[in-house]
Amino acid sequence: MQDMENLSDVSHLVNEIKHKKLYNSLDIALKTEELLEKLISHDQWKSARELMKLVKSRIKFIRKDLPTETTATSIMRHILKIIREEYESAAKKKGEGQSLHQLVTANSSDILDYSENLGSLRSSILDHLGEYKVEIESSSDNIAAQASEHIHTDEMIMTVGKSNTVEKFLKTAAKDRNFKVVVVEGAPFYYGHSMAASLAKSNIQTIVIPDSAVFAMMSRVNKVIISTHTVLANGGLRAASGIHSVALAAKQFSVPVVVLSHMYKFTPLYVVSNNHEAFNICASPADVIPPSAGKILNDIDVYNPIFDYVPPELVTLFISHQGGNAPSYVYRLLSELYHQDDYDV
Amino acid sequence: MNKTNDLLSKEKVVQSVVIADTFTDEFIPISNDIPHALLSMLNKPLIDYTLEFLSLGGIEEVFLFCSNRSELIKQHIDKCIAKGEGWSLTMKVHIIVSESCQSFGDCLRDLDAKGLLRSDFVLLEPGVLSNVPLLTLLEKHRDIMKLDKYATMTIVLQESGVGHRGRGSEDLVLAADSQNRILFYNKSTKNRSKKIEFPLEMFLENPSLSILHNVRDTRIAICSASVLPLFSDNFDFQTKDDLIRGLLMDEEILEGTIYAHVLRGNQFGGAVASWGTYRSLSQELMQKWIHPLNQPRQKNRILKNNTVIGACSKVSNTAKLSSSVLGLNLLIGNNVIVEDSFVFSDVKLEDNVIIKRSIIGPGCIIKTDCTLTGCVLGQDTVLEKSTCIENGLLQSSTPDNESFEKLSNKAYKLLEDDDSNKSHRLFVSDDEEDDDEEGFSESEDELSYTQSPVPDDTKLFFTEVIDSLTRGFDDNLVCENLILEINSSRYAYNVTLKEVNFNVVRAILLISLREPIGVQYFSHLSRLLSYFAPVLKNYLRNESAMLDSLQAIEDVVSSGENIKEKWVIAVLQHMYNKDYLAEEVILDWFRNLENSGDLYKRVKPFADWLEEAEEASSDEDDDEGSD
The missing domain is CATH 1.25.40.180 (Serine Threonine Protein Phosphatase 5, Tetratricopeptide repeat)
Known part of the structure; x- marks a missing residue:
C-alpha cells in the first residue's frame, strides 16, 4: 500500500500523457523534471540509494504503463546520473582531497554503494536540477541558434509533418537567409498542413507535397531537416511514420538528413528489443478508412502505425543543443547522459 | 489538483451515470453468474474499459448503478481503486445498489428520487466502449440548450456502413433537421420490417432534413437535468428508446427535444448489447479502432490467425486456433480446434475437442471428443466425453424453469421458448448468408414499391x-x-x-x-x-x-x-x-x-x-x- 501511495504523482503524469493533456515532448520533459524536483525536496529519503530506488520505481511504472514514452524516462535516467555524481563528489569532499592516484584506482577497488547519509546532498542535487531545468528550457533555442550554420541562401529544405523544434529552427534561419521549404504532409494525420501554414505566416516560401511525391521532389532538395520522437542507442530513429521512406529517398540522391534532437530524446534502447509492441503504437484505423465504409471492414485488417524505424546509416547528423554529432557518436553521448548501471532499470 | 479546483469553482463537477445491467436475457447463461459489467472482453472486464473511457473523456464523478450481483461489482471496483488504476485518480466512483429496479427506466426514476444529479450529465447504457472526448460533447449540448431550452438529450451515434458487422442486429433509421434535432427515430431489432413510414409533416415543415441509416447507437447520451423527471413522470418508459419515442410522439405534452451527434474522424463508440456486438467490439478493440483504449498488454499474447490468448495458458502444439479470444489459465489438449469462439478463463479443453462459433464460460471442463457448434456455456459447465451439441445454451446448475434437458450432473441444456429467436441470440448465425439473402429481397422490395x-x-x-x-x-x-x-x-x-x-x-x-x-x-x-x-x-x-x-x-x-x-x-x-x-x-x-x-x-x-x-x-x- 505504501508503495502505491508514493507512486500517485507518477500515475498522474502518466494519465496526463495518456489523456493528451501533455502532448509536446518539451512539456513532458519539464513536467517530469518538476515531479522529481518535488520528490527530492519533499520526500523522506535518507540516502542516495533510497532516492535512486524511488526514481527507479517511477521509471518502471512509466515503462509498464506507457512503453513508448521515452521522454519522461530519459529525464529520470539523467537525474539518476545527477544523483550519482552529486553523491560521489559529496563523498569525495568529505574525505581527503583527491589525488591522481586515487582517481585511477578508485573505480576498481571501493565501489560506491550510495548508502551514506550526506547532509548536503539534497541541496546540491536540487542546485544541479535547477541547472538541468534551464538546459531543457533553452534547448530548442540553442538548437535554433545553429540554424544559420546549416541552412544557406537559396537552398531547398524538406521536412516531414509538424515539429516545434524544426519550426523554430527554420524560422530562425529565415531571419537572415532566404530559402524554400518543402513540407511533406504526412498522411493520414496531415500535421504537415498546419506546419506549412505556420511557416508561410513567417514569410517562408513553403510548398506542401503529398507523401507519394517525396521521391520525385528529392532530387531538387538540398537538405532534409526533421525531428524525431526518440534516438535509439545505435543512432537509429523512432520517428513519425513516413520518415523512413523520406530518408531512403534522400540516400538515393545523396541528400543529407539532419535530425534535430533534444538531449532527452536520446535513449539507451535498441530497436531489437524483446518487447516489440513497445516500439510502435497503432492509432485508430479510422484515419485510413472511415467506419462508414461498411461491409469491407468485416474482411480486412487495417493498421495505422504512428512510428517508423529509421536505421542509423540513413542519418547524416544529429543536432542537439551542444552541436552536431554523427550517429556513430551516439553511444558516447549516452554514456555522458546516463550512468551505465541505469541503462536497464 | 489545481485543475479540479478550478473546475469546481467555475462549474459543477462533471457527472456521469452508468447503468450496469442490461435487464435482458441476451447473455444467459453466462449472465447468471457474471454480471454484465464484469463480462471479460479480451481478458479485462467491460466496466474497466467504460471507466477508463469516462476518465479519458474528462468525467470527474461516476454513479454506477447495479442491481444484479452488485457485490461482485463492488468488490471489483474496490480492488481497482486499491490497485491505483488510472481512472481512480481523476474520478470518483459511487456505486448505487438497487435490487428492486427491473429496467433502465426504473434506475433513472430511482436516481431522480435520490436527487444526486443536478446538472447535465453523461448517461451510459451497459457495456460502452469509446474514445470520445466527452467534455466537448457536453459543451456542445450546452450550446444547444442555449438555443433550445427544451433540449433534453443528445444521443451519440457512430457511423457504421450497411453490412458492417458492428451494426449488430439493430437497425436504426432516424431523421434530423439542419440543427441535428431528431424528428424521426426508428430502431427495429428482431422483426425487421422492410418498410418504414415517415410522417409527411416532417418533410412539409422542414426545408432541409437528413435521413440517417448508416449509423448505430453508441448508447452514450448527454442528458439535461430534465431527463430524470421525464422518466419519473412517465412510468411506462422502460428504456432510452421509449423516452425518445415518447418525446417525438407527444411533443406538445412532454416538451422535450432530442438531438443527434454523429461521431467523425477517429472518434469511435459502441456498446456490448448482444453477443453479436460483443464479438464485433472485441475485434474492433483488437484492431485499435477505439485507440487509446487497448487490450491489457501484460495479460494477452497475440497469435496468428487473429487469435488472442491470455497469460499462463498451456496450449498443445497440435491445437488449431483461429479468430478466437482465449482467456487466462487455459489448458488446451492435443488436436483441439477452436474457431470464431470466445473461451473465458480457467477452461480446460481436453484432446480432440472441436469448438466453433461458441462461447465457453469461465471454469468449464470439456472432455475428450466433444464437438460444440454455436453454443453458449455458462460458468463451470462440465461436458462428458463425446458430447455433440449444436446451437444450445448450457449451464452447470439446474435451471429454475422446467424447460431443460439434463446432459450430465453439471450440464443442463436450456430449451428455448419458440418465440425467442435463437439465431438472434447466438452470434453464430453469421452475417454472410444472412446478408446475401437480404440484399436479394431488398432489391425485390424496391421493385414492388415502384410498381x-x-x-x-x-x-x-x-x-x-x-x-x-x-x-x-x-x-x-x-x-x-x-x-x-x-x-x-x-x-x-x-x-x-x-x-x-x-x-x-x-x-x-x-x-x-x-x-x-x-x-x-x-x-x-x-x-x-x-x-x-x-x-x-x-x-x-x-x-x-x-x-x-x-x-x-x-x-x-x-x-x-x-x-x-x-x-x-x-x-x-x-x-x-x-x-x-x-x-x-x-x-x-x-x-x-x-x-x-x-x-x-x-x-x-x-x-x-x-x-x-x-x-x-x-x-x-x-x-x-x-x-
Whole structure:
C-alpha cells in the first residue's frame, strides 16, 4: 500500500500523457523534471540509494504503463546520473582531497554503494536540477541558434509533418537567409498542413507535397531537416511514420538528413528489443478508412502505425543543443547522459 | 489538483451515470453468474474499459448503478481503486445498489428520487466502449440548450456502413433537421420490417432534413437535468428508446427535444448489447479502432490467425486456433480446434475437442471428443466425453424453469421458448448468408414499391368487397344485391372502374383460398366461382376488364399465399369455359409474362393448349391430368 501511495504523482503524469493533456515532448520533459524536483525536496529519503530506488520505481511504472514514452524516462535516467555524481563528489569532499592516484584506482577497488547519509546532498542535487531545468528550457533555442550554420541562401529544405523544434529552427534561419521549404504532409494525420501554414505566416516560401511525391521532389532538395520522437542507442530513429521512406529517398540522391534532437530524446534502447509492441503504437484505423465504409471492414485488417524505424546509416547528423554529432557518436553521448548501471532499470 | 479546483469553482463537477445491467436475457447463461459489467472482453472486464473511457473523456464523478450481483461489482471496483488504476485518480466512483429496479427506466426514476444529479450529465447504457472526448460533447449540448431550452438529450451515434458487422442486429433509421434535432427515430431489432413510414409533416415543415441509416447507437447520451423527471413522470418508459419515442410522439405534452451527434474522424463508440456486438467490439478493440483504449498488454499474447490468448495458458502444439479470444489459465489438449469462439478463463479443453462459433464460460471442463457448434456455456459447465451439441445454451446448475434437458450432473441444456429467436441470440448465425439473402429481397422490395403504391382508399374498398362477398356467400344472398353493395362502396371510396374489376376478382380468389386445401378443394373452388358468376359477368364485360382480372390472378399468385400448383390453371380454365375471359386476352397476357417466373411455368400448359385451339371440351380433364 505504501508503495502505491508514493507512486500517485507518477500515475498522474502518466494519465496526463495518456489523456493528451501533455502532448509536446518539451512539456513532458519539464513536467517530469518538476515531479522529481518535488520528490527530492519533499520526500523522506535518507540516502542516495533510497532516492535512486524511488526514481527507479517511477521509471518502471512509466515503462509498464506507457512503453513508448521515452521522454519522461530519459529525464529520470539523467537525474539518476545527477544523483550519482552529486553523491560521489559529496563523498569525495568529505574525505581527503583527491589525488591522481586515487582517481585511477578508485573505480576498481571501493565501489560506491550510495548508502551514506550526506547532509548536503539534497541541496546540491536540487542546485544541479535547477541547472538541468534551464538546459531543457533553452534547448530548442540553442538548437535554433545553429540554424544559420546549416541552412544557406537559396537552398531547398524538406521536412516531414509538424515539429516545434524544426519550426523554430527554420524560422530562425529565415531571419537572415532566404530559402524554400518543402513540407511533406504526412498522411493520414496531415500535421504537415498546419506546419506549412505556420511557416508561410513567417514569410517562408513553403510548398506542401503529398507523401507519394517525396521521391520525385528529392532530387531538387538540398537538405532534409526533421525531428524525431526518440534516438535509439545505435543512432537509429523512432520517428513519425513516413520518415523512413523520406530518408531512403534522400540516400538515393545523396541528400543529407539532419535530425534535430533534444538531449532527452536520446535513449539507451535498441530497436531489437524483446518487447516489440513497445516500439510502435497503432492509432485508430479510422484515419485510413472511415467506419462508414461498411461491409469491407468485416474482411480486412487495417493498421495505422504512428512510428517508423529509421536505421542509423540513413542519418547524416544529429543536432542537439551542444552541436552536431554523427550517429556513430551516439553511444558516447549516452554514456555522458546516463550512468551505465541505469541503462536497464 | 489545481485543475479540479478550478473546475469546481467555475462549474459543477462533471457527472456521469452508468447503468450496469442490461435487464435482458441476451447473455444467459453466462449472465447468471457474471454480471454484465464484469463480462471479460479480451481478458479485462467491460466496466474497466467504460471507466477508463469516462476518465479519458474528462468525467470527474461516476454513479454506477447495479442491481444484479452488485457485490461482485463492488468488490471489483474496490480492488481497482486499491490497485491505483488510472481512472481512480481523476474520478470518483459511487456505486448505487438497487435490487428492486427491473429496467433502465426504473434506475433513472430511482436516481431522480435520490436527487444526486443536478446538472447535465453523461448517461451510459451497459457495456460502452469509446474514445470520445466527452467534455466537448457536453459543451456542445450546452450550446444547444442555449438555443433550445427544451433540449433534453443528445444521443451519440457512430457511423457504421450497411453490412458492417458492428451494426449488430439493430437497425436504426432516424431523421434530423439542419440543427441535428431528431424528428424521426426508428430502431427495429428482431422483426425487421422492410418498410418504414415517415410522417409527411416532417418533410412539409422542414426545408432541409437528413435521413440517417448508416449509423448505430453508441448508447452514450448527454442528458439535461430534465431527463430524470421525464422518466419519473412517465412510468411506462422502460428504456432510452421509449423516452425518445415518447418525446417525438407527444411533443406538445412532454416538451422535450432530442438531438443527434454523429461521431467523425477517429472518434469511435459502441456498446456490448448482444453477443453479436460483443464479438464485433472485441475485434474492433483488437484492431485499435477505439485507440487509446487497448487490450491489457501484460495479460494477452497475440497469435496468428487473429487469435488472442491470455497469460499462463498451456496450449498443445497440435491445437488449431483461429479468430478466437482465449482467456487466462487455459489448458488446451492435443488436436483441439477452436474457431470464431470466445473461451473465458480457467477452461480446460481436453484432446480432440472441436469448438466453433461458441462461447465457453469461465471454469468449464470439456472432455475428450466433444464437438460444440454455436453454443453458449455458462460458468463451470462440465461436458462428458463425446458430447455433440449444436446451437444450445448450457449451464452447470439446474435451471429454475422446467424447460431443460439434463446432459450430465453439471450440464443442463436450456430449451428455448419458440418465440425467442435463437439465431438472434447466438452470434453464430453469421452475417454472410444472412446478408446475401437480404440484399436479394431488398432489391425485390424496391421493385414492388415502384410498381404500385396502393392508395389507402383502394385498400379500404378492397376490404369492403371482401366483407360483402364473404357475407353473401355464407348467407346465400342474391348476387344482384352484392353487385349493388359493391357499386355503392365504389362510389363511397371513389375508386376507378379498373380498380373495381381488379379488386373484385382478387377478393373472390382470396376467399376461395381460405378453404382448407385438400381433395375437395377444386370442387369447392368451382362451386364458389359459379356462385359468383353473376358478379363476374357483371364486371368482366370488355377486354380491359379481362386483363384486370388476369392481373388480379397474377397478384394473388405472387402474394405468396399457400397455393396449389394447379390452382392457376383451374381458375383460368373455369373462367375461360364460362366465357369470362377471351382466348386472345389470355394469350396476350401470357406473352407479356416474365419467361422465367413461376407463374409462366404454371400457365404454360394451359396456354399451349389454347394455342393448339382444341375444341373438344370433354378431353380437357384428361389433358390436364396428363400434363
